[in-house]
Amino acid sequence: MLKQNGEQDLRNFTENTFQESVEEIVPGVWIALSIGHSNAIFIEGNTSVILVDTLDTGKRGERLREIIHAATGKEVGTIIYTHSHVDHRGGAGAFDLSNPEAIAFSPCVPVLEHSVMVQDILNKRGARQFGFSLSDEENISQGIGIRTGAVYGEARAFRKPTVVYDQDQVIREIDGVTVEMTRIQGETDDQIMVWLPEKKVLCCGDNYYGCWPNLYAIRGGQYRDIAAWVRSLDKIRSYEAEYLLPGHTKPVCGQEQVAEVLANFRNAIAYVLEETLRGMNEGKDMDTLAAEIALPEKYADLPYLGEYYGTVEWTVRAVFTAYAGWFDGNPTHLHPLAPGKRGEKTVALMGGPQAVLRAVQAAVEEKEYQWALELCDLLLNAGEMIQEARRWKAAAMRKLAKMETSANGRHYYLVSAYELEEGEIPEYL
Structure with a gap:
């Protein structure tokens, strides 16, 4: 969003949110914050470690491996990808020596055919969106994390999944730890959450993080089904977690705090979706709705709903085009x-x-x-x-x-x- 001190607001958010740390949330469960662009969560099993996401580059993955070994004295035996974005998978190759099982889920909605034909322009727009060519001072942050290591010449180190599930839920015992993995459509169509029932810890991937999410990415891409995202947040809320560990930004601790944060996050997204649809049904065009719709004060003032990554305006435009297409109803625009x-x-x-x-x-x-x-x-x-x-x-x-x-x-x-x-x-x- 545009405001008089917008750049300073982003700088303040960055300084308050992205401080490097490794926190043991409960005995045997750690989260690594601001080691990479995304977070990584690791869980100690009987003889090995379960790693949820792997950071964004091989170099950062190697540092994560050292952190894990220092904390547990064990090697990673299982990797779980919460989704397919490269910033969550790009460090996996650092764990090749222990030959871990790598778990992923298939998308519940297929990728549009021929998407590869527009990949060059989407990559170019993505480079603008993430500010890859900017200096560190110009960049400030990437909104939901520190800059990706790729801008410093660090290579991605991928590890292909060894198991890809095609169902909505899988419950397994992995090295003595009960792990419940559930597909929850949202920022991606292959997004999952990882629930550790014995620890009351829920790893939610990118369906929640502590700012307004990218309900639409300005680099372009397939529509992110916002109604499905809201349903996924309802699913997350149903677990009554005591600890919520997101793929970006800080964890949320305490059952009451987790419940409150998730309810506000979910309700704010639903508000924008429903207000846009109501306005469309009244015959309002996309530009008018984008200018009119804003978060109510009870949501707008919450620190975890600041527009530091996505924005409400872009969300409104995404909803409009998803439900009505490019034509806004004005006959002037039929053949401009x-x-x-x-x-x-x-x-x-x-x-x-x-x-x-x-x-x-x-x-x-x-x-x-x-x-x-x-x-x-x-x-x-x-x-x-x-x-x-x-x-x-x-x-x-x-x-x-x-x-x-x-x-x-x-x-x-x-x-x-x-x-x-x-x-x-x-x-x-």
Whole structure:
């Protein structure tokens, strides 16, 4: 979200949340925080260790292996992947010497066919979202964790699953520890939770972490079914855990605190989903709803619902397009003018490119940075005053980056500004 001190809010959140530590939550269960971009949880069995997620690179996985051995004196015999994102699997190769079983679940919803055909552009947008090309000072954090080790040249070290379950729940005893694994659709369609009934510990993967989640990722991708995510949170809540260990950010401890946090997290997401659907049914368009819908104060002020990763606005837009598609109901938009033609006509109507550029300059001076971006796009689409428009667009994006609380949005602004300043022609122009 955009606010006057957005960048500082993100910096404060980062400094308060991502402090490196290894905590023994209950006897025999540890969580490693801010060793990598994601968390890792390890559980001591009779003769070996069960590891839930493995951090994001081989180097960080090796450090995790040393931490585990120092704490338990044992090697990892079992790895459980909460889901397929690389930041949770990229350190697994560090444990190859002990040849652990590696457990994963198949997705409950198939990946869209031909997704590979758009992988290049999604990867490019992902690099902007995560700010891979930014310095540490510019980056601040990745919103839900410290920077991935990949930006420092560290390689991923994957280990393929040796067992892939295709059912919703599997209960096993692994080296003397009862482990209940349940598929809970949310941030990914192969997401699972790991319940340790004897310890009252629940590892929830990425279906809960301590800020507004990526209900839609601006890098692009398949719709994340928000109604299913809410049902998954209901499933998590039904376990009455005393300790909730997320894949990112700090654990939640105490049964009452876990229940309260999960209820608020679940209800806030459901509120945005339902308010968007109500507004759609009233005939409101996507832009109007995105501007109108905000979290009620009882949720907005909660520290674990801050918009440091996803945002409410992007969630509204995702819901709208998922339920109604690209058409907003306005017949004007059935066959809109091409951007170039619209730019030419609008620039002419406004008195020509010089007049539009003066309006851009005035917008920046008056701190109307979004309006400045839209005016710059008119010039760029019309093919007028290209260099000036790029320069001013980059300047406006840098101003917006200082207002953005979401690490993802902030990075996207900054990386895009660099691209324009360095003479690249991004595909969105």
